[in-house]
Amino acid sequence: MPDVPVETVLSDTTSISEARELLRQAVAIPSLSGQEQEVAAFLSGWMAQRGFRAHVDSAGNAVGERGSGPLTVALLGHMDTVPGEIPVRIEDGVLHGRGSVDAKGSLCTFMAAVAALPESALAAARFVVIGATEEEAPSSRGARHVMHSLNPDIVLIGEPSGWEGLTLGYKxxxxxxxxxxxxxxxxxxxxxxxxxxxxxxxxxxxxxxxxxxxxxxxxxxxxxxxxxxxxxxxxxxxxxxxxxxxxxxxxxxxxxxxxxxxxxxxxxxxxxxxxxxxxSAVRHPKDNVLTRALRVAIRAQGGTPVFKVKTGTSDMNVVAELWPVPTVAYGPGDSALDHTPDERIDLAEYDRAVAVLTAALTRLASAS
Known part of the structure; x- marks a missing residue:
């Protein structure tokens, strides 16, 4: 991986160390589907301390907003996990723990990136981060709730794609x-x-x-x-x-x-x-304002953008019908580690995903 100064794309509000500590603490809080209250309180509190308008909604989602511009960007991740306790630890720059990949890594990437946005981006767009409940359960309670209260222009789904990957669809x-x-x-x-x-x-x-x-x-x-x-x-x-x-x-x-x-x-x-x-399966187009912004940001970090489709399902399937707008699933980590006893995430990749998303969101706002 090329030696790119990731720190330069983050604001003073959210440093790399803060972003990493956010993820470590989020992973350390158990949050099985239907038992997300503690992690929701932690995540909404973290966002409130960094200038988000944050709350826990009636579905138990941790919701935080920044910005007031006419463009609305929804960043929908999930904070619940499947069962299986994995001792939370950092070894050789790798964070081990249930949910580190699926999908607290992606959700914390969303939060850290939006916290790092410059004032110019916040004047041009409204960024809504949602840590949804029960994505790992058949109910998809959190996504089904928020899809009726938001009308976004652009949607990012928080799922592991690898920092260079852009997931366009799910079966x-x-x-x-x-x-x-x-x-x-x-x-x-x-x-x-x-x-x-x-x-x-x-x-x-x-x-x-x-x-x-x-x-x-x-x-x-x-x-x-x-x-x-x-x-x-x-x-x-x-x-x-x-x-x-x-x-x-x-x-x-x-x-x-x-x-x-x-x-x-x-x-x-x-x-x-x-x-x-x-x-229903969903597959979004590969060329739109969102994918272009992400591709530019990935290349700026020395990567090669890769389009993907997944054989699983995600909250992208749930919201696609009511949110027919440019949509991509993005997040750090190897999805092959989802639900496994070896679930872990490379923190350097997490840093890079935060940098990519911060730059891409800034570009989207400036183009609106």
Whole structure:
């Protein structure tokens, strides 16, 4: 990584050491989905101390605003994490801890960058940072709340892309809960068990997903995984249940996938299917005022901008319908470390992401 003076792009308000300490403290506060109160209070307090108009809203989001110009930039990150305790520590310039990558690193990048903006940018635009609740839960409570109260002109989603990466889209999602119930019988007799029929249901769904991949890449195909399986037999009734997770490409909306699954399984006796997690895929254009500003800022830091699409989902999927504006997901860190026992973030990369975003936001404001 080239030796670029990152400090020069930060204001006196927020130094590199302050930005790093913000991240360390945020990661040190446990914040499972639905249990974000302590970290929300910390983050909103940090923003209030640095000139943000900050509060915790009715959905539990930590919200901070700076600037008063006509352009509104929403910076939507999330402060909740998946389970799994990782001792918080810094070793050789690397911060280890749950949420360091997914996605407190991105959210703290947003906060530090907006805190460092010059007065000229604040006169031209309003920057709204949101630390959302329950992104890691099916509810996406925080994003669903704020999407109805803001009408932004530009949106950044806080997710790890690597400091040189710009994520343009995410696949959609559908979760199918399949249950087979039938009377018990002796295994030496003829017939299929409830588990047999559940297995057949999975084979059919998996085969359909494989067919969608013909002639295309992984982003354009359905990905199917078994999330859990369970079978019980009380001597009278057999019950087998399975949860099938489907990652959907932009060309297959959740309702179409739901109809397809029901058709695939319609002739299996005593099968019931319920669906959750209806989220449509989203893919934003690569050339707009936001991507141009970020590309210039990345190059100024010695990097090469890289466009990405992700096979997971994020709050980008949630807000896209109501916020049809230039949108990118951005943040430091390697997304391959999300949810793993080795989750960690290189603090030098975090510094560089703060510098990139500060410069890009300043450029956006000056162009408005």
């Amino acid at each position: 959609g999602r559908l979760v199918a809960r399949v249950t087979v119930t039938r009377g018990n019988f002796h295994t030496a007799g003829e017939g299929q068990s409830a588990a047999d029929d559940l297995t057949e249901a999975w084979f059919r769904v998996r085969a359909w997903a494989a067919r969608t991949a013909e002639g295309g890449g992984i982003f354009d195909a359905v990905q199917a995984t078994v999330q859990d399986l369970n079978s019980v037999n009380d001597g009278v009734t057999q019950r087998a249940t399975g949860t099938f997770g489907l990652r959907l490409p932009p060309r297959i909306p959740p309702q179409e996938a739901e109809d397809t699954v029901l058709e695939l399984l319609h002739d299996l006796p005593e099968v019931q299917v319920t669906f959750t997690g209806h989220e």
